[in-house]
Amino acid sequence: MAEIEGLLPDPVPDHPLLRGRREIGRGESTIVLEADTVDGQERVYKVLSSPTDYAYYTAEDRPTGHHFPVVFADHGTAGRSSRGFPFHIVEVERLYPLPGTGEAAEVATRLSSSYFDACLMWRNLAQDMGRIALHHLTVTPMGWSDAVKDSLQALEVFSGDYGALPDLIKADNLMMRKDGTLVFSDPVFME
Numbered sequence: 001m002a003e004i005e006g007l008l009p010d011p012v013p014d015h016p017l018l019r020g021r022r023e024i025g026r027g028e029s030t031i032v033l034e035a036d037t038v039d040g041q042e043r044v045y046k047v048l049s050s051p052t053d054y055a056y057y058t059a060e061d062r063p064t065g066h067h068f069p070v071v072f073a074d075h076g077t078a079g080r081s082s083r084g085f086p087f088h089i090v091e092v093e094r095l096y097p098l099p100g101t102g103e104a105a106e107v108a109t110r111l112s113s114s115y116f117d118a119c120l121m122w123r124n125l126a127q128d129m130g131r132i133a134l135h136h137l138t139v140t141p142m143g144w145s146d147a148v149k150d151s152l153q154a155l156e157v158f159s160g161d162y163g164a165l166p167d168l169i170k171a172d173n174l175m176m177r178k179d180g181t182l183v184f185s186d187p188v189f190m191e
Helices: 051-058 103-121 123-139 146-162
Strands: 023-026 030-034 043-048 071-080 086-093 174-176 182-184
Touching (some): 043 051, 051 086, 103 123, 123 146, 146 182
Antiparallel strands (some): 030 043, 043 086, 174 182
8 A cells, every 4th residue: 555644654463363454544643443343333453553542443442432432342453554653453433434415424524623613712721722622612602412521521531541642534534434423533643
């Protein structure tokens, strides 16, 4: 695979669970591979090279609920990334990119644009700007459903507890289930 700027340049680690699996996505610290469908539930293996991403998917106190990904298993480690962190293999539900229209796309667009606007409003706080912007979304009446508001608050707590920076702007950080439910797929990153 040709290296694309900003994407994790590492090959898929050699591990029995990953051999022969089709790569379906790649991010700055993640490789996503197809996994088996179990009881009608499509799954993927996320190969995570970021401690923050790993905590987001596996920590006991990680955010859970309607708008967070379902995690089926933590399959341990498989070598190290070129960035020096271990690769962790986590089996999660398969999510899909948001379509151009529909409720999930509309909520995601509102979330991203409101978050971006709040970042601009708080930009003088430098590295804390994202956390303050996320807090702004949780306390400012914006017409979020209770489930979205609760999810934003859970994400705020997680970001603070783990020293993570929220990111609700990148397209692949907000995805959806086949039923149209908006999911915070990768809404944090390391400082």
